[in-house]
Structure formats: structure tokens, C-alpha cells
Amino acid sequence: MVQGVVLNSKNLQKVADNVARALSFAQTNGTSAYITTAVTYANGTAVIVRVDNSGNDFFVTDDGFGYQSAELMGAENSFNKIAPNVASRFGVEFDRHSFFVLKVNEAQLPAAVATIANVSATAVERTIFAIEQHKAKQSMVLFENKLQEAFGDSVQFEAKIQGATKEWKFDAALTTTQGVSSIFELVSPAYTSITSAHMKLGDIRHLARHPKAIAVLRDYDKTDPGYRSILSTSSDSVISIDRDVSTFKKVA
């Protein structure tokens, strides 16, 4: 059990104040103020909001930082499609790659800054999610195309196969006149995908006479080598989805 150092209330207040100050602070430059907020983008960098003063009103914007984050990932097109919808949900504007609130008074500033920070981070997060979904769809299409080219009508997609313990659904199965000869499972680098495939394929390999178990990796290099090694213990072959059709035929 970890024992904490007991602080008196004055010292604890000081510590807490220091934390709050470290999380959010401002710097000014002429008529603009740049506020570092406690909100972070998916890559861990803090969201900075720019506030411009014009008379008694203020203009609040993320200054295009959200767009820049997406651009670094090569996802600026996806970002531009997603951003207007996110802006609308948060009740702010989006134009020329930036989120903004056109005019607020001083009393409204904290809420406006918080909103812009959150909308910018949310738009980046949703862009990342959209890219992942797109990649997953593309991978499945590629997977299906390769298996069809390799095996034609002998391949069945979303096949239910009885393992040693229970029935499982696999992404594809190859059948011959003697039954199922090979099972293919498309696996992403994510931990949950690896563990699911390992469990299912392992249960198949527990059968006294089992079909060949083939793990097809969506991204071989991005799959942790330790996970690849684990998958290897429940699979007859672990191949990259990028291998050509002849490899799929060879391992089946």
C-alpha cells in the first residue's frame, strides 16, 4: 500500500494551484492571446486557442491547429469532410480549416475557449476513427478479392466452424469435397483482434483433425512481433494481406 505524504490544507492548495496553472496558461502577442488549454489532441499535444480582441468583443478560434494535426497524418481531406458536422454539433463555425466563434463578450470567453478547444480535439479524434474504419473496409475488400481470385467458389465468407469447444465465425473458410480444409481470419494489429483470433484459431487446432488455420494480418509490420509470435502458436501460417495470391494458395 502506498502511503502519501500528508499535506496541510494550505500546501495542498498551493500544489493544486500549481497543477491548474501548468494545465492552462496564456501568452499574448499584440492583439492576440494564445491560451494553452488542458484539452489534448490524440497525439498528446495541448490544444491552443487564439483569442483576438476587437473593441468590447472577442474572436475565438483554434487557428487551424486541428486541421494541421490531421494534415500531419495525411488525413486533411477526411478532416475537412468531418469538421463542418462537428462544428454544427458544438454550435460553432468552421471555415478555411479553422473552428471559430465570431463574437463573444468577456464573460462568455471561458465557455467559448473551452468549446473551441473541445471541438478541435473532437474533430481530430473523429478523423482518426474515420481513417481506421476506412482502412478496415479496404482490408476486408482486399482480403475477399484475394481469396476469391485464389479459390473461386470454394471459399465461403463469414463461415461458422465447429471448434473443439464451441462454434466460431471465421472471416473465410475453404471447402473441398471432404469438408473444410482451411480457415482464414483477418487480424488487425489491435490487441483485441489478436486475442480473438488466437482463441478461435487455437480452439480449431485442438480438434484431432483440424483444418489449416491461417491468420492474415492487415498490417504485418505494425503488428507487434510478440503478438505475431503468439498468433504463430495457434496458426499454421501467419501472412500479410499484401502477399500475392500464390501465397494464399500455398498456405491453404
Next chain:
Amino acid sequence: MNLSQQRLLLDHLDLVQQSSKSFDAPSEWVSINNRGAAYLEFLVALKLDGQLGGGVSLRIRTPQNAWDAEVYGQIEVSHTILASNLRIAPVEWRPRRQHRNTPQAPKILASLTLNDRYHPYEVNRQFEDIDIFLQNATGIAAPFPRAILSFNDYIEFSADIWKCADVRGIPEPPWSKELF
């Protein structure tokens, strides 16, 4: 494990033995401290003829405080139906303990007591006994065909036995000398 499964496993071991092997990913020596026994381990998954699959890996272990001695390397095969790994072609350099062959070993090796040794696959395979590879039965060891005087000699020899050229790139274990 029924006879059919044993047969399949032996067939798989044949495939592993025959295949040209390569590392699936870079690896390095790691220090492991279990229940007061500190040792160094090099573990890497192996591809067979360029293909990952079948649960094959290379494991080499040596005590942390050894020096040019007590190096134990082997090919391992994992399978979901097995509680422990199958072991192929161990190569053991200056081991702490001796090995004694049984009288059933081929004449030239029968009842031999060995320090430096390796377990030739073909010699052990002829018994058609999976228990030898599970270490539930005594395997047959043979002396090194040439002197192994350094870790470099060890990996040169082992690379040939295991049919894995990548083994030649394994660095010397980071042994730490202890003064007594």
C-alpha cells in the same frame, strides 16, 4: 494426446527441422530474474522458409553470472494442445550438468556421458517418440564435432545445426562477472 495428434506433431517437427529458418523480427538479450535465479535469454519467433506460423521460436539461455559457459540453445515448437513446448536440436556449451545417453542409443553414442553436447534431430527422431521432444523421455546427445572455444564458435555451429543463418548475428550475452 492421441496417436493421430502425435503423428501430426512429429510430421510438423520434420517440417521445422528441414526448413530454412529466419528471424521474424529483431531481438535482443533480456535479463530475467525468477525466484532468485538471474539469467539472460534471447528469444525470437522463427519463420520457416520465409513464412511465419506453426509456433516455432529460438530460445538461448545462459546464467547472468556465467562467462563463456553454460549456454543452452534450442528450437522450440509451441502448440495449443500442449502444456509445454517441444524441443528440437538443443545445443549446450559447457553446461553445468552432464548428460547420460541410454543403452538404446546408437552404438557409437550408447551409454556415453557428455558435457559439451548437442542432440542431433535425426538420431532422436528415429524412435518415433514425441516424449523425447517433450523431454519426458531421455534424448540422445552427441559430442560437438569440433572444439567450441567461444560464443562465436557456438553460434557458428548452432546456425548450421538449426539451419538459421540469422543466428550468426546474435551478439555475445551481456554476462556480468562477479568477484568471489
